[in-house]
Amino acid sequence: MVDRYKKAVLIIIDGYGISHKTKFNAIYTCEPLFITKLSKLYPSFLLKAHGESVGLFGNQMGNSEVGHLTIGSGRIVPQDLVTISEYISNKSFVDKFLCAFYDGMRGLNSFYQICTDKKITKCLDFSDKEKKSNKCDMNDIRNFGKYCNNSPANNTHSNNEENNNASTNNNDEYNNITINNDNNNHFNNVNKRIHIIGLLSDGGVHSHINHIKAIISALPYKNIYVHCILDGRDTKPKNGIKYIKFISKYMYKKCKGKLGSISGRFYTMDRDNNMSRTLESFHVMTEGNDFLGLVNSGNLNQKDYQNFGEFNLYKQNKTEKSQDDSIKNINTKRNNFKDSSKANKHNERSEIITKNMIKSKNENDNAKNENKTKRKKYKTGKNFKKAIKYIKKSYKEGITDEFIKPSLINAQAKINKNEPIIFANFRADRMRQIVKKFRETNICFTLTEYDKWINVVPIFKKKKATNTLAEIISKNGLKQTHIAETEKYAHVTYFLNGGCETVFENEKRILIESNKVKTHDLKPQMKTKEICCSVIGEINKGTDFVVCNIAAPDMVGHCGNFDAVCEAVRTTDNAVKEIYESCVKNDYVLFITADHGNAEEMVDDDGNESRKHTSNCVPFIICDGVNKLGTYFVSENGIFSLKDVAPTVLCKMGLDVPNEMTGTDLLRFYDKLDVTK
Numbered sequence: 001m002v003d004r005y006k007k008a009v010l011i012i013i014d015g016y017g018i019s020h021k022t023k024f025n026a027i028y029t030c031e032p033l034f035i036t037k038l039s040k041l042y043p044s045f046l047l048k049a050h051g052e053s054v055g056l057f058g059n060q061m062g063n064s065e066v067g068h069l070t071i072g073s074g075r076i077v078p079q080d081l082v083t084i085s086e087y088i089s090n091k092s093f094v095d096k097f098l099c100a101f102y103d104g105m106r107g108l109n110s111f112y113q114i115c116t117d118k119k120i121t122k123c124l125d126f127s128d129k130e131k132k133s134n135k136c137d138m139n140d141i142r143n144f145g146k147y148c149n150n151s152p153a154n155n156t157h158s159n160n161e162e163n164n165n166a167s168t169n170n171n172d173e174y175n176n177i178t179i180n181n182d183n184n185n186h187f188n189n190v191n192k193r194i195h196i197i198g199l200l201s202d203g204g205v206h207s208h209i210n211h212i213k214a215i216i217s218a219l220p221y222k223n224i225y226v227h228c229i230l231d232g233r234d235t236k237p238k239n240g241i242k243y244i245k246f247i248s249k250y251m252y253k254k255c256k257g258k259l260g261s262i263s264g265r266f267y268t269m270d271r272d273n274n275m276s277r278t279l280e281s282f283h284v285m286t287e288g289n290d291f292l293g294l295v296n297s298g299n300l301n302q303k304d305y306q307n308f309g310e311f312n313l314y315k316q317n318k319t320e321k322s323q324d325d326s327i328k329n330i331n332t333k334r335n336n337f338k339d340s341s342k343a344n345k346h347n348e349r350s351e352i353i354t355k356n357m358i359k360s361k362n363e364n365d366n367a368k369n370e371n372k373t374k375r376k377k378y379k380t381g382k383n384f385k386k387a388i389k390y391i392k393k394s395y396k397e398g399i400t401d402e403f404i405k406p407s408l409i410n411a412q413a414k415i416n417k418n419e420p421i422i423f424a425n426f427r428a429d430r431m432r433q434i435v436k437k438f439r440e441t442n443i444c445f446t447l448t449e450y451d452k453w454i455n456v457v458p459i460f461k462k463k464k465a466t467n468t469l470a471e472i473i474s475k476n477g478l479k480q481t482h483i484a485e486t487e488k489y490a491h492v493t494y495f496l497n498g499g500c501e502t503v504f505e506n507e508k509r510i511l512i513e514s515n516k517v518k519t520h521d522l523k524p525q526m527k528t529k530e531i532c533c534s535v536i537g538e539i540n541k542g543t544d545f546v547v548c549n550i551a552a553p554d555m556v557g558h559c560g561n562f563d564a565v566c567e568a569v570r571t572t573d574n575a576v577k578e579i580y581e582s583c584v585k586n587d588y589v590l591f592i593t594a595d596h597g598n599a600e601e602m603v604d605d606d607g608n609e610s611r612k613h614t615s616n617c618v619p620f621i622i623c624d625g626v627n628k629l630g631t632y633f634v635s636e637n638g639i640f641s642l643k644d645v646a647p648t649v650l651c652k653m654g655l656d657v658p659n660e661m662t663g664t665d666l667l668r669f670y671d672k673l674d675v676t677k
Contacts, residue, residue, distance in 0.1 A: 007542070009583055013594045017598065024601065025601065028658065035619075045619075048617055049616075059613065061597075062596035064491050065205075072646060073643075074650075074660070076643055081426060088210065097215065171516075184380065194421075195224075196225070197229070203235045212554050234613065247407060267281040272487055272676070287414065363609075417442065448461075448464045465499060467659075477506065480508070484510075494546065520552070520558075535582075554596075560602070589623065589652050590621075622667065646661055
């Protein structure tokens with residue numbers, strides 16, 4: 001335990017950015033007087049919270065997961081969005097995906113089996129111990145499509161033959177594994193159907209539509225059903241039709257995949273334990289019972305109910321062009337010859353030409369018809385347009401993408417027991433509830449590691465950050481408390497701790513239940529007051545380090561209600577004032593920052609309502625009771641970012657900064673400035 005240290009409080013205000021724009025800027029409009037006062041009184045910096053500064057692409061807007069991870073780890077952590085996208089761009093996604101997917105289908109216990117192929121071995125990062133104990137034949141991966149499409153008898157024969165060949169191959173570096181007949185039968189029970197559940201969005205916060213495209217392309221299955229979650233939160237509120245058309249066009253191009261269901265993220269991606277929302281989405285995908293209301297209301301008849309949204313209902317055009325015209329032209333020339341020998345030779349040639357023409361024409365027609373028939377399945381016909389009409393109908397009723405009620409748009413797409421499901425979101429917090437429900441009856445694959453669950457196979461495993469802010473404080477024997485309401489509890493614990501589920505020694509966590517309301521603009525204060533009281537209570541107890549998240553500016557900002565956002569910001573300002581006064585009274589250093597922007601831009605550049613995060617800088621105010629400064633500092637080359645928060649906090653507390661942290665103690669930078677203190 002350290003002998004001399006300073007106690008500290010870190011407030012992370014969610015969705016609190018700084019923008020030079022004043023119009024439709026809730027933070028500027030409501031005038032948070034106390035936070036503004038602190039920024040003029042103490043050392044204050046503008047930090048980048050988006051793009052490459054936090055491990056994302058170029059100008060990609062930040063988000064809560066990335067923000068808290070960067071704040072807590074004190075370094076730039078490569079994000080799942082970038083990692084997966086790089087696998088796709090360098091053509092290694094298919095190998096990575098199929099290897100994990102194949103092992104999961106064979107049996108979850110064999111997930112860590114090794115392949116002899118160096119490329120896949122490298123991407124799975126197996127240990128030397130695993131390489132010696134668990135082996136896998138690369139032929140199993142390369143011939144995976146055969147396992148999905150062949151009959152049980154053919155599969156058994158094929159597998160036995162491969163194993164026999166493998167056993168006689170003395171040059172293999174590893175022994176080959178024997179395919180279990182039970183697993184083999186399991187393949188054939190589900191070989192014709194697979195489901196993908198994911199957020200159709202290019203926002204890059206929870207998912208990316210390009211990842212769903214890559215999964216469709218990589219799967220050897222033909223009957224792929226895509227259950228679409230509409231965004232409207234990290235994208236424009238009414239962009240759903242655009243994404244539906246985009247993914248449908250891609251499936252049409254690849255000649256595989258069909259739309260299964262549509263739902264707003266409000267239902268499928270709830271994270272606040274509102275299980276009624278999660279179950280409504282679950283039952284729609286498994287039973288389709290939401291359509292009974294549409295049928296009974298007269299909006300759809302029974303025939304529409306059965307066929308709604310299916311692509312393959314256009315009747316194949318059986319009209320074939322006649323071949324008689326070509327034959328008649330040849331016979332006309334044949335009759336013009338007076339010399340019998342010439343006529344006979346010409347007749348022979350004509351017959352050959354006729355046969356070749358007929359054969360060629362038949363082949364061309366067959367190819368065209370086959371291609372036409374093949375693609376007609378995926379053509380966006382009138383029944384698909386009904387799905388678009390369903391979304392448009394919701395828009396007319398004032399329902400945006402986020403809140404569209406779950407609907408099964410393809411009666412054949414119901415998810416049956418034991419059918420494999422791939423969850424395409426790379427961010428875990430809003431998928432846990434729906435995955436927990438499905439894993440009871442289905443084999444579930446997740447694009448990244450959501451949690452350490454049974455019956456769930458991650459395609460990409462997360463790399464945890466070590467020696468984070470919370471871990472260093474714990475190693476020094478100090479007590480710490482993490483406080484948040486339900487909506488942001490995972491961020492101030494799991495993500496802030498570097499993606500680590502473990503509760504460190506002397507770490508205490510306080511969870512405050514969020515309001516059970518449909519949208520948080522109905523109670524824009526949220527649980528800010530309760531969080532404030534909990535922080536002050538920990539300060540009075542003498543806890544060495546207290547960190548809290550104030551969610552209101554971001555969560556209310558996502559509702560698009562400008563007046564409500566202003567109220568959320570005012571409530572936040574009052575809470576900061578009370579916490580500051582308690583810190584001064586008890587000799588604490590107060591740090592104030594944010595994970596990303598939102599409330600400062602409620603309208604985009606085109607004049608449309610904006611509910612998504614921004615790429616603006618966020619404040620970092622260091623209320624240490626000593627230094628004085630009159631404005632926000634921002635570096636000329638923009639190097640200040642969220643990674644600088646943890647090193648600054650540790651240095652001010654008198655603790656050593658670990659080598660893993662690449663951020664900078666900003667007070668050292670401040671001390672070099674020519675200012676009056």
